[in-house]
Amino acid sequence: MNTADAWSDFWKQGFPTSFASDLPESYQGEIGSFWIEAASKLNKKAKILDLATGNGALALLFARFSQKKHMDFEIHAIDSAAISPAENNKTPSLTPLYSSINFHSNSSIEDFGFDTPGSIDLISSQFGIEYSDFTRSISNAASQLKPDGEFRAICHYTESETFENCIEDQSAYNLAIDTLQIHDLISNFLKSIGSIDSLSALEKEILIVSNQEKLNALMSSINVLREKYPNSAVTAYFVNNVNSFFSSRLVSTAQEKANFSSSLDTGARMGRVRINDQINATLSPELVQRYERAISDSGLTLSNSSKFLDGEKIIGWCFCANKPT
Numbered sequence: 015m016n017t018a019d020a021w022s023d024f025w026k027q028g029f030p031t032s033f034a035s036d037l038p039e040s041y042q043g044e045i046g047s048f049w050i051e052a053a054s055k056l057n058k059k060a061k062i063l064d065l066a067t068g069n070g071a072l073a074l075l076f077a078r079f080s081q082k083k084h085m086d087f088e089i090h091a092i093d094s095a096a097i098s099p100a101e102n103n104k105t106p107s108l109t110p111l112y113s114s115i116n117f118h119s120n121s122s123i124e125d126f127g128f129d130t131p132g133s134i135d136l137i138s139s140q141f142g143i144e145y146s147d148f149t150r151s152i153s154n155a156a157s158q159l160k161p162d163g164e165f166r167a168i169c170h171y172t173e174s175e176t177f178e179n180c181i182e183d184q185s186a187y188n189l190a191i192d193t194l195q196i197h198d199l200i201s202n203f204l205k206s207i208g209s210i211d212s213l214s215a216l217e218k219e220i221l222i223v224s225n226q227e228k229l230n231a232l233m234s235s236i237n238v239l240r241e242k243y244p245n246s247a248v249t250a251y252f253v254n255n256v257n258s259f260f261s262s263r264l265v266s267t268a269q270e271k272a273n274f275s276s277s278l279d280t281g282a283r284m285g286r287v288r289i290n291d292q293i294n295a296t297l298s299p300e301l302v303q304r305y306e307r308a309i310s311d312s313g314l315t316l317s318n319s320s321k322f323l324d325g326e327k328i329i330g331w332c333f334c335a336n337k338p339t
């Protein structure tokens with residue numbers, strides 16, 4: 015399973031951003047204001063390119079601004095994963111906005127280009143460009159910008175709370191998948207009880223001692239995960255899915271049970287790939303300095319390189335740079 019597949023799977027589920035739980039208001043709070051401020055400096059019909067757009071949260075914000083202020087922006091948004099934000103969107107009222115954006119699926123930041131290089135007014139990246147090969151990507155971005163065009167990025171940063179949460183989620187995934195092997199425990203129990211067509215048949219199966227032992231082993235493993243990582247999204251993932259299936263779907267065929275256990279396992283493994291990807295993408299203070307050098311080497315003039323804060327909370331690291339005229 016590669017990282018692009020893991021992201022494609024995530025975006026298919028329709029999440030608006032990759033931080034639905036940590037930063038639910040992300041693009042309305044400080045982050046939103048930062049990007050609106052960038053958009054408000056642009057002229058009518060300006061061309062915007064959003065890098066590593068996911069389900070297009072930032073592109074959507076620009077599209078909404080453009081519509082409200084009659085700016086007629088031309089918005090492009092790229093991602094190396096297979097994305098289809100308009101199709102996966104769960105809010106029908108957003109459909110016209112989504113259809114005003116040009117999404118480019120399976121497109122990498124390092125190589126993406128327009129027929130006319132040097133035509134973009136604003137290149138944006140919200141937790142995006144740091145996932146790519148930065149030196150190649152910033153040099154490509156610089157060549158796509160118009161003279162006086164602006165590049166802005168907010169990147170993952172090791173001193174943020176989000177990074178701490180990621181490290182905890184990574185440990186929780188490792189415990190659940192490798193040490194506790196929760197998937198095997200679920201699968202063993204469900205295989206043992208097999209196809210069940212009534213509640214009375216289920217009761218009989220549950221009374222069998224070997225089934226009770228399997229169920230107890232599963233429950234005590236889930237409790238270990240709960241005690242060790244009570245606030246992790248990984249714990250919530252296992253607890254919520256198991257509770258929901260076990261409380262209402264045990265009267266089902268063996269195949270349905272196998273499908274549940276296999277999709278729970280795939281979901282957990284994909285989640286771990288994404289968390290590892292995010293941890294690898296996170297900038298340390300040393301990497302920030304390397305990025306600053308790469309920005310200068312690409313020919314852009316760095317105007318800001320600082321922590322990005324929401325109140326007291328560190329959200330990430332922010333870079334702003336312009337192409338000289």
Ligand SMILES: C[S@@+](CC[C@H](N)C(=O)[O-])C[C@H]1O[C@@H](n2cnc3c(N)ncnc32)[C@H](O)[C@@H]1O
Nearest residue numbers: 021031066067068093094095122123140145146
């Ligand atoms: C944290 S998510 C994106 C978040 C998105 N910008 C948002 O604000 O919701 C990181 C994204 O980077 C994409 N990505 C990783 N490497 C890439 C590359 N080389 N070129 C383009 N996209 C890339 C992944 O597919 C993933 O969708």
